[in-house]
Each structure stands twice: as structure tokens, then as C-alpha cells.
Amino acid sequence: MDENRRRLTSGVSQAAWGYFFLHIDINIGPVSILPAFVGYLLMLSAIGNLSAERRELKLLRPLCIILAIWNGTDWLASFVGTDLDGLFVPLDILVSVAGLYFHFQFLTDMAALAERCQPRGALIAMRLIICRTVYVTLIAVVNVLFSLPLELRDDARVAIAILCGLASAVAALTAMFGLFSLRRSIAAENPAN
Amino acid sequence: MRDIWGFLLQTLTASGAAVLLIAVKAMLRDKLSPRWQFSAWGGLAAVLLVPAGLGGRYALMNWPLLVEALRSALTGKFGTLTYVTAPVPLPPASAPASLWDWLYIAYLAGAAALAARYILSYIRLRLALKGGRPVTGGQIADVAEKYGLPMCKAVEVGGLQTAFVCGVFRPVLALPAERKTDDKVILHELLHLKYRDAAWGLVISFFRCLHWCNPLLWLCADMASSDLEALCDQRVLERLEGEDRRDYGRILLSMADEKYARVPGTSSMANGSRNIRRRIEAIVRFKRYPAGMKLVSVCILLVLLCPLLAGARARTTTDTGDEYIDLASARTTRCTTFAGAFDTYAKAVITGRNDYRAMCAPLSEQDALAESWSEYGSRSWFDANLSYKDLYDRSLGYGIYNLAEDNGAWEGLLVLTLQSAPEGQTWSGNSSERWVTVQPLRAYREGGRWVVMPLGDAKTCQRDERDGVDQGLPYLEYKDAAADFTVRLLWQAESYVDSRTEPDVFGRSQPDITPVPDGKFLSETQETVLADYTGPEENRALYDRIAVSAAELKSGEARHVLRAPKSGETGYSSDGSVFGGLFLRDDWWDGPIFLSGGGEWGGDPTPPELYAADLYLNGEKVAELTLRPEEGGAIYG
Numbered sequence: 001m002d003e004n005r006r007r008l009t010s011g012v013s014q015a016a017w018g019y020f021f022l023h024i025d026i027n028i029g030p031v032s033i034l035p036a037f038v039g040y041l042l043m044l045s046a047i048g049n050l051s052a053e054r055r056e057l058k059l060l061r062p063l064c065i066i067l068a069i070w071n072g073t074d075w076l077a078s079f080v081g082t083d084l085d086g087l088f089v090p091l092d093i094l095v096s097v098a099g100l101y102f103h104f105q106f107l108t109d110m111a112a113l114a115e116r117c118q119p120r121g122a123l124i125a126m127r128l129i130i131c132r133t134v135y136v137t138l139i140a141v142v143n144v145l146f147s148l149p150l151e152l153r154d155d156a157r158v159a160i161a162i163l164c165g166l167a168s169a170v171a172a173l174t175a176m177f178g179l180f181s182l183r184r185s186i187a188a189e190n191p192a193n
Numbered sequence: 194m195r196d197i198w199g200f201l202l203q204t205l206t207a208s209g210a211a212v213l214l215i216a217v218k219a220m221l222r223d224k225l226s227p228r229w230q231f232s233a234w235g236g237l238a239a240v241l242l243v244p245a246g247l248g249g250r251y252a253l254m255n256w257p258l259l260v261e262a263l264r265s266a267l268t269g270k271f272g273t274l275t276y277v278t279a280p281v282p283l284p285p286a287s288a289p290a291s292l293w294d295w296l297y298i299a300y301l302a303g304a305a306a307l308a309a310r311y312i313l314s315y316i317r318l319r320l321a322l323k324g325g326r327p328v329t330g331g332q333i334a335d336v337a338e339k340y341g342l343p344m345c346k347a348v349e350v351g352g353l354q355t356a357f358v359c360g361v362f363r364p365v366l367a368l369p370a371e372r373k374t375d376d377k378v379i380l381h382e383l384l385h386l387k388y389r390d391a392a393w394g395l396v397i398s399f400f401r402c403l404h405w406c407n408p409l410l411w412l413c414a415d416m417a418s419s420d421l422e423a424l425c426d427q428r429v430l431e432r433l434e435g436e437d438r439r440d441y442g443r444i445l446l447s448m449a450d451e452k453y454a455r456v457p458g459t460s461s462m463a464n465g466s467r468n469i470r471r472r473i474e475a476i477v478r479f480k481r482y483p484a485g486m487k488l489v490s491v492c493i494l495l496v497l498l499c500p501l502l503a504g505a506r507a508r509t510t511t512d513t514g515d516e517y518i519d520l521a522s523a524r525t526t527r528c529t530t531f532a533g534a535f536d537t538y539a540k541a542v543i544t545g546r547n548d549y550r551a552m553c554a555p556l557s558e559q560d561a562l563a564e565s566w567s568e569y570g571s572r573s574w575f576d577a578n579l580s581y582k583d584l585y586d587r588s589l590g591y592g593i594y595n596l597a598e599d600n601g602a603w604e605g606l607l608v609l610t611l612q613s614a615p616e617g618q619t620w621s622g623n624s625s626e627r628w629v630t631v632q633p634l635r636a637y638r639e640g641g642r643w644v645v646m647p648l649g650d651a652k653t654c655q656r657d658e659r660d661g662v663d664q665g666l667p668y669l670e671y672k673d674a675a676a677d678f679t680v681r682l683l684w685q686a687e688s689y690v691d692s693r694t695e696p697d698v699f700g701r702s703q704p705d706i707t708p709v710p711d712g713k714f715l716s717e718t719q720e721t722v723l724a725d726y727t728g729p730e731e732n733r734a735l736y737d738r739i740a741v742s743a744a745e746l747k748s749g750e751a752r753h754v755l756r757a758p759k760s761g762e763t764g765y766s767s768d769g770s771v772f773g774g775l776f777l778r779d780d781w782w783d784g785p786i787f788l789s790g791g792g793e794w795g796g797d798p799t800p801p802e803l804y805a806a807d808l809y810l811n812g813e814k815v816a817e818l819t820l821r822p823e824e825g826g827a828i829y830g
Contacts, residue, residue: 140493
């Protein structure tokens, strides 16, 4: 496998595992053993590996670093039973906005890569675009619902927010499976592999 | 805004939103389109147009607390709350009497002076354009036709550095007389004309006048103006191809050193070297954004704007130990429901904390609370009604008995249970005969908050809860008579905000002593049905069984068919009626005969108008009664 192809498969694989760490959560007490910041570090590595193929990915590096730092700090805070969410509202909003744009552009770029690399007739790119659209929309809905004042958050709204959160996780995991398929098809193109 | 504090609150709130917007825009500067970059300023405009602190809310940070603490520290007054009724300056309510009033006058004068300057400069410009040489057809018509853009009156004026559009309703395109204007510059100005961008210039100038002394908002105004030009550049580039795009960049670069005047209602392509540098960078990045970009742009705007506009409301007070900050925090943590105000008052009495009392006290009481703070130490509320403070049994919480509405206000009796009998009294240890303190209260609206004032002093009395309704406390009595018997129904309602501490390891929790200023009442109604024998002694032998069934009745409403109770059974029916029946024993004739008693959760805490009741004697229904509240019967006994 040539160096470019190796970087490509490795990058797509890291991106897929990144979504795994972001959306699969196993906790021991308040501490997650699959922390989200590891997901962002994997995505940061994926950006490094894939930016030669997709120039726009470089623009996402600062956002990915912000998200990794935020989630890493949150993870450390969980050891002392603290949650960073809600401590300083402007920072919450900044991180939410960064996350929204990051995932939108990251999945858009992954879909563009898939468009180029997927086998003829495969629908990986389309699947990634659909997942991106659903994921970003649902994350925005959850953010909007939780930014409403406490007294306006009746049970129905909280239930909708939880449903949207679950659905967005399903969309992200579908994207993850799409990325694993993409990796397999890139690797399969090389008979030596 | 009627005073300097209102202005301070408005401008600080907008500044917080501005800092967030600048940070988000910096983060997404090279990622989202110029359309988004300009639209995002709409969020700041919305914050500027919504009166700050409306409904006790604040955007991003608790600015009302900061302003109130500052106001108290600088003026020494605590009985004030800053309200912004309109986001624009209004004439002061009274003649200036203090330094702060004069500061507000100075602010008004500054805003008026800036507005006058803008108006004069606009009039001067229009007069100068009137003296210009009209241009018809030719180059402008060609550009407009080529790109399908509207045209307006155009004039050539001597001494102009660059072309611009002036005016919103009767726009004029001004061109330099000394040199030929490039087609692309005319395209830029015609696009300004098409999208009426000069109107945005007016809006920006309006906000500059309102917040003339806030440099951060002036920076935002400059950035918004620059973003508007960048948006127009984007529109131009979408209509140009290849070399023309590069030419456009070169033209823009040539304008970097040109002077530009900031006149409201105009749009000029040149806007200073720094802004032009940013616009050229944007041109270099120019691309046609994909369709999905609209989705993420809208999502980001929503995520950004919702918290800015919906805001948050303070729900707990600060604990800094500083008199100014903690009392300001208490005043600005508004009780938004009457239940929340009663809850806060009850917890202020239980804990003896004056910051809790300040949360629900009228403004006229706030200075006295501050004095208490200074005299007796932080958080200590000194009040004659708190003499039982150390005796309260916190684990039993409080109850507001017999709530009644009175012209939009609510009255009720605060009941707090004591751990032991007060001095000089005894207690058997029976939980249904505990000693309590009672105090009548009235909750009413003051400004945007509910406040509570006691209607009398706290007194002690002993409970009597053996037969449903606590007959040691006030209750309402409904009665009617037939066939040698008087039937009485005692009614009582207890309400409280249900807030409990986190369960301990055994799953036990206690009533939480932290106030819930937006709480809602949970009510329990109690009913006790009694019968008194009023006939002659010789008739007693005629009766061996008695039963009563009763249900609420509204005047004018038809009676429901009530359940026929059997002797010996008592309770509530699924239709809401209360019933009870028993065999009469010899020793019951001289006192009230207890037929039924019990409570219902979630009942309406307002007393029923009437009760319909059926009286059964010896198993036969002998009368249909209408139980009425005692004539002149007061809810408080």
C-alpha cells in the first residue's frame, strides 16, 4: 500500500473511531472510560492524515483543538464530580457553535472524499451527507431546546430534546459505519492489502 | 431607559452579546459566508432592541445584579430596582437632583448631539448632491441592464473620491466628476441600491447614537458596516467571472488609502484601509458556498440567538458575604409566582436569613433589611416575628393555609411547626397536637415581582388533627339542618411548594430550605363531616343509624346523584363525594358525631361555593341538604 493510500485509510478509520468515542459512553461512576476528547484527538489526527486529499479540512484544525480541550477539561472535571456545562453560558454557546460547524464541515469533507474513493455505484457519500444534515439539525434543535429558560422547559420539550439527542447519536453512528465502509473500500482497491 | 442605571443595564447587556458575537465571528471568519457574517449582527440588533432585564431575565450574564450592586454601593440606597421600559432614552421622570441624574442628562445630550451631527451631515450631503450634474443613461444604464439591477437618479459631483449611494427612500447615485467610474464600482453601488443597504447604514447610525459612549458597540458598528460591504463584494463576485474578479480586487486595493466619510443613509465602496484589507482577504477566499451551508448557517444563528434573546432568570442568591452584592442578588432574584413569594417568605422565617426576606420584600422594606445586615451581621434578619426561629422543626417544612384571592393579591396563613411547646405551655408528644406558629400573609405584585407582607404578628397555637381537618387552625364550615340533625362539613386547604433535598443513602429527603422563587403550590384539601343532634331528647330513640354523603356544588348547577353510604363505611367516592355512616351509640348524642374525614392531594385550594349532601337516617334518605358556608364565616375562622 503506498503512503498516500495508507494515510487515507488511516485517516478515514480515525474519523470513524472518533465518532465512536463521541457517541458511545461507558461510565465508571461519573467518569467516562470512552471520553469524548479522545474522539476529537482521533479526528485531529484524521485531519492531519486527510488534509493532503481535502484542503478544506485544515480549516477545521483550530475548532477540533478547541473541542478536544473543552471535552478533555470536562472529563478531568468529572473526576471531582463537576460538569463544565452551564458553568459559564457564553463558553457553552461558543463550544456548541464550534461543534455544529465542525461536524457539518467534517462530514461534508468526508462525503467529498467518499465521492472520489467509493466504488462505482456505492452510496457512501450520499449516506454521509444525509447523516450530516440530520445530525447537525438535531444537535441544533437540542441546543435550542436546552437554551430555553427553565420555566419554559416542560416535560414535553425535555422529552423532545432527549429524543432528538438519541436520534442525532443514531445519525452519527450511521455516519461512523459509513466511514468504516469507506475505509474498507479504499483498502480493497489495493490488491496487496 | 429613564436613568443612567437603565442605560448602563442596556449597554452592558448589549456589550456581553457583542463580545460573544465577535468571538464567534472570529472563530468562523474564514468558514462562513459574508451573508452569515452580516446576518449575525441581527442578533446584536435584537438584543439592543429588547429592553434589558425584561421579565427579570438577563442575557449571558447576570447584568441586573451587577448594576444593582453598583447602584447600591454608589448611592447607598437599597430600595431600588432598575427597570428598562424601552431600549431608547426617555426623558427623566423628575428634575435632576443627584450626580447620577446629571450623568443621565449628559448621556441624553450626547445622544442628541450625535444624532444632530448625523442629520446635519446628511442634509449637507444631499444639498451637495443637488448641485451635481445629472447623469442619464449611458454607462449606468448599461451596467443595470447587463446585471438586471434597478437604477436611480445619478449625479456627478466634483471632489468625490469614489461613488456611493445616498438615501433610502429617494436614493441618489453619486459619481466622481473628475474621473470615469469603473463598471464594477457601479455594479457594487447598484447592488447596494437593490438590497437597500443604505437602510442598514441608518440602523447602525441609530445604535451609534443610542450607545455613543460605548466603544465596544462602536467597534461592532464599524465591523457591521464592513461586513455589509463584504457582503456586497460577495454579491459582485457572484456576478463576475475570471479576470473581472481579479480586476475588482485591484480596484478595491486602490481604494485602501482613500478617505471615507461616515454619513448615515449612504453606502460607499471605500471604507478604510483596514477594512479593505479584510475584504480583499475575503475575496481571495471567495467561493460559491454549497447548499448545505445555508442549513448550518441557520442552525448556528439559532443556537447563538436563542440564549441571547430568551435569556435566563436568577433562581438562587449569591453568597459572597458582601452586603451590596448579596442584597442586590436577592432583589434581582425575583419571585415570579405568588407561590414562590410565599415559599421564599416561609423559608426566610425558618432560616432567619435576610437575603431570603429581601427576595420577597417590597422595595420600601429593603433599606431596613440592609440596616439589619449591617447591625446584626451578614444574612441575619432581625424581626420581632422571628422569636421562635430556633424552635422550628425544619423537617416538617411549612404550610400556607386557606389561600384566598383578593383583587389580584393572595392571602393565606403561614403555619410553621415547633419542635416543642412554647414557654409556659405543654405538649403530650402526640404528633396531631403539635404546637405551631401562625401568621397571616398577603402576596401582591410590585413591578415585575411578587412580594409578601405580613398582615399581623406570628402567634402560637396547638394543632388538633385527630379528625381530618385541623380544628386547631382556622377552617371554613358549611352547614344545613333537617330531621333533628345539623350536618356540618369542615373544609381546609394547605398549600406548599414541593421542594425537597437530595435523598440521602437511605433514600430519605427533607423539605429544602432554599427558596423556589418560581415555585407552584401543591395543595391538600381536608374535609370532615360531622352531625349534631338538635332534636328533643325523647326523639333519640327513633334513630339508630345515620349516614351522610356530600359533594361540592356550584350555585346554579344541578345536583349530582350522590353515593348512598352504608352504615359503618366511610371514605371518598370516585365521583369526588365524601361519605360516612355509622350506628349511633348512646355516648355520642351530646357531642358532634364524626362521620367522615380525610384529605385529597392536588385539590383546588380555593374553597367550594356550596356542598350538596344527602342525609340518611335508619337507612332511609330523609333529606337533600345544601350546605352553605357560615353566614359571615371568615376563611380565617
